[in-house]
Amino acid sequence: MSGNFVKFAELGRKIVGVGRNYRDHAAELGSAIPEVPLLFMKPATSYITEGTPIKIPKGCTSLHHEIELGVVIGQKGTDIPEGNAMNHVAGYVLALDMTARDFQNVAKQKGTPWDLAKGFDTGCPVGKFIPKASISDPHNLELWCKVNGALKQKGNTKDMIFKIPYLISYISQYFTLEPYDMILTGTCRCKWVSKGDVIQGGLANLAEIKFKVVGAGGS
Numbered sequence: 001m002s003g004n005f006v007k008f009a010e011l012g013r014k015i016v017g018v019g020r021n022y023r024d025h026a027a028e029l030g031s032a033i034p035e036v037p038l039l040f041m042k043p044a045t046s047y048i049t050e051g052t053p054i055k056i057p058k059g060c061t062s063l064h065h066e067i068e069l070g071v072v073i074g075q076k077g078t079d080i081p082e083g084n085a086m087n088h089v090a091g092y093v094l095a096l097d098m099t100a101r102d103f104q105n106v107a108k109q110k111g112t113p114w115d116l117a118k119g120f121d122t123g124c125p126v127g128k129f130i131p132k133a134s135i136s137d138p139h140n141l142e143l144w145c146k147v148n149g150a151l152k153q154k155g156n157t158k159d160m161i162f163k164i165p166y167l168i169s170y171i172s173q174y175f176t177l178e179p180y181d182m183i184l185t186g187t188c189r190c191k192w193v194s195k196g197d198v199i200q201g202g203l204a205n206l207a208e209i210k211f212k213v214v215g216a217g218g219s
């Protein structure tokens, strides 16, 4: 199944984010643990790959990094049964769910959508495609994130509240999942970045990523 999936970030499908899927992150933001997955979308135009910098969105004063396991869909499905969900996975990717926390806080207060906080250009940096066969258990992978060499996040996918088969099944009841779609499975914690910072992330011994942060003007 891997072929074109290497280039999934260029193929322009949807990105479904799962929010508050780790207790530590819900707690640090003072948010309730969701009873069902909390979903949001990022447009495919938010993808970047290594070599392209993360641009702080115009007017944002609090840009957060969220290191996450991304699940890349390989087979189309609607109402996918949980027991069959893993057959719809092509592979995985190490991703950053960049979040304009100040925009999101305003949206939360006003009850308005999160699109601007989550969906801006460069808001979804990703690493290399990892074929499904390379990961025997996606629910036991270390995740870490450093900013300018200092450790800011450390977690393990075993702490996900809603696991991948359930997420695929739940999401596909509302959004048909298609090849090259990506599910961001949630962050364990988060911290902020500023112009000039370098973000590095890792997924067990499977993937590492490195992205520079630039200002809204591009420098």
Ligand SMILES: O=C([O-])CC(=O)C(=O)O
Residues within 6 Å of the ligand: 017, 018, 019, 020, 021, 022, 025, 029, 066, 097, 099, 104, 185, 186, 187
């Ligand atoms: O913006 C948030 O904190 C929600 C989210 O994406 C996550 O929990 O990973």
Ligand SMILES: [Mg+2]
Residues within 6 Å of the ligand: 017, 018, 019, 066, 068, 097, 184, 186, 187
């Ligand atoms: Mg997130």
